[in-house]
Amino acid sequence: MKENYTQLYPNEQVALAVGDYAFSHSSKLPKHITEHHAWGVESQERANYMISPLQAQFQIWFAKAMGAKRVLEIGTFIGFSTLGWVEAVGPKGHVTALEYSAEYAAIAEETFAKNGIKNAEVIVGDARESIKNLVETLKEPYDLIFIDADKTSYPTYLSLILSLSPPSSTSVRLLKKDGIILADNILRRGLIADSSEANPWSDAAKQKAERNWKGDPDKEALDAFNKALVGSERCDVFLMPLFDGLGMGRLLD
Ligand SMILES: C[S@@+](CC[C@H](N)C(=O)[O-])C[C@H]1O[C@@H](n2cnc3c(N)ncnc32)[C@H](O)[C@@H]1O
Secondary structure, eight states: OOOSSOTTOSSHHHHHHHHHHHHHTSOOOOHHHHHHHHHHHHHOTTGGGSOOHHHHHHHHHHHHHTTOOEEEEEOOTTSHHHHHHHHHHOTTSEEEEEESOHHHHHHHHHHHHHTTOOSEEEEESOHHHHHHHHHHHOSSOEEEEEEOSOGGGHHHHHHHHHHTSOTTOSSOOSEEEEEEEEEETTTTTTTTTOOSTTSTTHHHHHHHHHHTSSOOHHHHHHHHHHHHHHHOTTEEEEEEOSTTOEEEEEEOO
16 A cells, blocks of 8 residues: 655655756746746845745646636735746736735836736735725636735635635626635645654744744644635645645635
């Protein structure tokens, strides 16, 4: 019997080699996307906010394979993953990006302008509010929603997506029937599944939990999100243990 264990990653050296091999044997990222990533790594203190180039390759492939034309991204930073969605939906598609920081949003917008991208918009503000405002004026639902913002709000994002996409609504809903929810970082370096001493990241997590007194709010929220997603009768779910954990849900109704 095979275990539910990814045998490709027995240690860090092999994991790095497998990741690099997968990257160089997957369809290449367009040059402007690779360059923006390199610029982000070079210039941004929080460059690790960006998904990896391999994850960008996967997301572009996935969105193209499902024929997504409209993508909503919650948490944009400097627009690296957004460039991937723009690539996937093509010039006739549309990408809406939500970002709290005006400074990061300005970088994303400058990047779109520099690359002649006209079908992506950034809405600045708290995404928990922006989503509610957005649905008021929406003409068509989204095909795919990518959640990659503040981890403590993941359960809120999920309940907003579900409540703003009612099954038999006559007004426009947020996510279409059969639309996809993708949520990044839902395994949080494996801590969600195992935060014991066996996990080398557990020390850092403990320190964070001590600072926060009430435990680790990110971990608790991500676990609550994972449970709510798989527990929802409205979603067909697969938790992909790749990258930092990618939650995948298809809205059934
Ligand atoms: C992990 S980064 C996004 C990275 C981006 N998706 C990428 O891979 O290139 C998360 C972003 O969410 C933003 N953010 C955090 N809380 C937010 C909120 N409540 N509403 C909107 N954006 C938020 C942060 O400012 C940050 O830029």
